[in-house]
Amino acid sequence: MTPRPGRRPSPPLVTDSGADRRPPLAGPPPPGTPTPAVVRRLVAAGATATPVWRNERGGLTYRVQETAPAGTGTTGFLKWAPHGSGLDLAAEAARLAWARPHAAVPEVLARGEDADGTWLRTAALTGTSAVDARWRRDPARAAAGVGAGLRALHDALPVAGCPFTWSLEDRVAAARARLAAGDGPAAWAPEHAALGPAEVLARLADPPPVDPVVCQGDACTPNALLGDDGAATGHVDLGRLGVADRWADLAVAAWSFTWNHGPGxxxxxxxxxxxxxxxxxxxxxxxxxDVS
Known part of the structure; x- marks a missing residue:
């Protein structure tokens, strides 16, 4: 996998069915990916840890199965972020703890830090990711589950009293900083590649009215979980959860679905x-x- 600058919707898991040929930004860890020390300690204690995802900043996610005398054990996940990656797992833990009384999000079991990076352990939720092979074979049902599940999340999380924001002002400021640092069309999606920095800033200076909800902050398709019937069972990766316009999530959720399941x-x-x-x-x- 070849990471490229810029944060886009979840990387395309299908790259041969459309005009978008960008290299994926994230996906299953390639062979030879070093194992963090905290994962080695879990394995040494008798657990199994299966790598399932590597994001564009080098963060890793493992499925952890605890051992038990009866031969069964609890399943959960461990997210690890290298120092300097910009991934704030402490912020994610705080958001999960706040959201959990209202919606189906992972329970925080533990978090910590060592010389290599920071880590966050959570309990597993029911369901499979909306990019699982079974949903790649049934994209229409998956699309309905993703959309209905996102609406249920927005309806469940109370805007009043939410201590977190994913504000338009902060995100536009981040976009300005990236542009000032030299980010540009080569890092953007094809539909934005013809825009220059001045045009981008002009468009961002004219935002639509805000219809506030508590947004997930990363409503890409892999982060939606679906049950056997296609109904949403939960959401993961809430590190940027905060109050914002509902379309800040919805636009990216629909965009990411195309990247992962194809057009239509x-x-x-x-x-x-x-x-x-x-x-x-x-x-x-x-x-x-795309630009922030």
């Missing part, structure tokens, strides 16, 4: 969410995601 299903995500398509908000928040 975005409208099903939006329809299942239960709102009228909003081209202006959709375009604005995809651009903001």
């Amino acid at each position: 299903y975005e409208h099903l995500v939006v329809a299942a969410y239960g709102v009228t398509p909003d081209p202006r908000r959709n375009a604005f928040y995809r651009l903001l995601w």
Whole structure:
């Protein structure tokens, strides 16, 4: 996998069915990926740890199966972030603890830090990722589950009293900083590649009105869990959870679904969410995601 600058929707797991040929930013860890010390300690204590994901900043996720005398054990996940990656697992733990009384998100079991990086252990939720092979074979049902599940999350999390924000102002400031540092079209999605920095800033200076909800902050398809019937069972990766416009999540959720399942299903995500398509908000928040 070849990481490229810029944060985009979840990387395409299918790259041969459309015009988008960008290299994936994340995916299963390649062979030879070094194992963090905290994972080695778990294995030494008798647990099994299976690597399942590597993100574009070098963070790793492992499925952990605890051993037990009866031959069964609890299953959970361990996320690890190298020092200097910019991944704030302490912030994610705080957001999970706040959201858990309201919605199906992972329970925090433990977190810590060592010489290599920081780590976060959570309990497993029921369901499989919406990019699982079974949902790649049934994308229409998966699209409905992703859209309805995102709406249920937004409806469940209370805006009043939420201590976290994913504010437009902060994200636009981040975009300005990236542009000032030299980020540009080579790092952006094809639909934005023809824009120069001045045009990007002009578009970001004219935001649509905000319809506030508590957003997941990373509503990409892999982070939605679905049950056997296609209904949402939970959400993972809430490190940027905070109050923002609902389309900040929804635009990226539908975009990511296309990257992972191919074209033709975005409208099903939006329809299942239960709102009228909003081209202006959709375009604005995809651009903001791409450049910030």
